[in-house]
Amino acid sequence: MFFKQLFYYLIFPGFLFASVVGLLAGWVDRKVSARIQYRVGPPWYQNFVDIIKLFGKEIITPPGRAFTFLFAPLMGIVSSTIVASFLGLVLLNSQSIFFADLIIVIYLLTVPAISLIIGASASANPLASIGVSREIKMVLGYELPFILSLAIVIIKAGSLRLADIINYQLLNGSLALSWSGAIGLIVAFLCIQAKLGFVPFDAPEADQEIMCGTLIEYSGLPLAIFRLTRFILLYTLPLFLIIIFLSGDIKLTSLGIKFLLILVAIILVKNTNPRLRIDQAIRFFWKILTPLAVLGVILAFLGK
Amino acid sequence: MSIKIKALSKSPWVFHVSAASCNNCDIEILDCFTPRFDVERFGVQLIGSVRHADALVVTGVINKKTIPLVKKVYEQASKPCLVIAVGTCSCSQHMFRFGYNVIEPLDKILPVSVYIPGCPPKPEAIILGIVKALGTLKKK
Numbered sequence: 513m514f515f516k517q518l519f520y521y522l523i524f525p526g527f528l529f530a531s532v533v534g535l536l537a538g539w540v541d542r543k544v545s546a547r548i549q550y551r552v553g554p555p556w557y558q559n560f561v562d563i564i565k566l567f568g569k570e571i572i573t574p575p576g577r578a579f580t581f582l583f584a585p586l587m588g589i590v591s592s593t594i595v596a597s598f599l600g601l602v603l604l605n606s607q608s609i610f611f612a613d614l615i616i617v618i619y620l621l622t623v624p625a626i627s628l629i630i631g632a633s634a635s636a637n638p639l640a641s642i643g644v645s646r647e648i649k650m651v652l653g654y655e656l657p658f659i660l661s662l663a664i665v666i667i668k669a670g671s672l673r674l675a676d677i678i679n680y681q682l683l684n685g686s687l688a689l690s691w692s693g694a695i696g697l698i699v700a701f702l703c704i705q706a707k708l709g710f711v712p713f714d715a716p717e718a719d720q721e722i723m724c725g726t727l728i729e730y731s732g733l734p735l736a737i738f739r740l741t742r743f744i745l746l747y748t749l750p751l752f753l754i755i756i757f758l759s760g761d762i763k764l765t766s767l768g769i770k771f772l773l774i775l776v777a778i779i780l781v782k783n784t785n786p787r788l789r790i791d792q793a794i795r796f797f798w799k800i801l802t803p804l805a806v807l808g809v810i811l812a813f814l815g816k
Numbered sequence: 817m818s819i820k821i822k823a824l825s826k827s828p829w830v831f832h833v834s835a836a837s838c839n840n841c842d843i844e845i846l847d848c849f850t851p852r853f854d855v856e857r858f859g860v861q862l863i864g865s866v867r868h869a870d871a872l873v874v875t876g877v878i879n880k881k882t883i884p885l886v887k888k889v890y891e892q893a894s895k896p897c898l899v900i901a902v903g904t905c906s907c908s909q910h911m912f913r914f915g916y917n918v919i920e921p922l923d924k925i926l927p928v929s930v931y932i933p934g935c936p937p938k939p940e941a942i943i944l945g946i947v948k949a950l951g952t953l954k955k956k
């Protein structure tokens with residue numbers, strides 16, 4: 513029993529599976545981006561090589577703060593792995609492990625951002641602190657519409673359990689086909705873009721402006737862990753979106769097709785938008801997405 | 817050849833150190849990332865932070881003001897880290913060698929693995945230089 517649990521969390525559908533799929537999804541991201549810019553793009557194993565290379569590099573820690581600095585990336589990767597295994601197990605067994613596991617998933621999905629904030633603050637770099645302040649504002653911005661969009665699902669399915677949400681959609685068709693569900697899908701999709709730190713909302717990590725911001729002081733293994741966390745999220749978040757809004761049909765092929773479609777949609781949004789300033793991003797989340805999500809909640813109450 | 821070195825030679829992330837160059841070399845380096853040359857095919861990425869760097873690409877004449885800065889940047893990079901001198905300026909000080917503030921060439925300060933001469937070198941030459949630098953890595 514214990515070993516079975518360990519297998520679930522470490523190998524399938526947990527850490528190993530999630531990172532392999534995530535790294536491949538990361539390659540799809542780089543390849544599609546390259547094709548959009550009329551480039552050839554890297555070979556499929558590029559992300560694996562990047563991670564292996566980072567394992568072999570020197571680790572530089574800020575003096576006196578090494579523990580927090582090295583502990584933060586672990587926090588992020590553990591929580592994203594747990595979410596990946598939860599979602600995988602729900603799809604495999606179609607029964608939830610916990611009562612109200614949706615709430616736990618919402619909490620755990622915030623932890624990677626918090627780990628980034630803690631780690632970057634520990635590095636005491638001025639550019640990292642700019643990144644941290646932007647990341648905090650970004651979290652404040654996207655969490656509200658994200659949770660409101662999930663509230664639509666909770667109202668429609670009448671349950672906090674992922675398994676019940678899937679069963680509801682298996683019986684009644686995908687939630688995204690109803691008006692409130694469609695609104696929820698759009699809002700959650702844009703929030704996921706911000707959770708992944710992709711381009712319209714990548715102000716915390718702006719490469720050209722504050723030099724990778726939050727990640728600026730990281731090198732070697734901890735950097736590899738942060739990147740791996742990002743890749744696991746690139747697998748987990750689209751899957752979460754599918755489970756919540758689009759699980760009218762959860763055969764393996766249709767899951768794969770939906771995953772690829774959402775992934776490519778994320779990449780297209782990433783490649784066709786300029787970076788928003790942090791105040792613009794927050795205005796977008798609070799003044800446009802939040803009222804939209806509230807409208808969705810009202811529609812869901814009316815049963816639309 | 818160990819797997820670490822192999823991985824390093826497949827994904828070199830370069831950090832661009834512009835130490836008092838005339839900007840032409842910098843533009844030619846950026847050219848390597850355009851659709852025509854696309855060095856991302858070989859896993860080369862231009863990154864923003866020295867801590868992530870596997871190779872420093874140094875351009876320009878190293879002078880009295882920039883010597884401490886270049887040294888500091890090299891110390892901040894996580895090792896193993898290559899140094900590639902791009903442009904005649906950083907290879908051999910070019911026509912500025914008799915300048916009042918030009919003291920030492922780059923290879924007296926940092927362990928340079930590859931010199932890419934030219935004023936400015938063509939993107940093809942830069943790509944060839946990077947390939948050669950990775951070759952020296954494999955020999956070590």
Ligand code: SF4
Binds near residue numbers: 839875877910934935
């Ligand atoms: S080598 Fe030529 S192009 Fe390059 S920095 Fe020196 S003068 Fe400028």
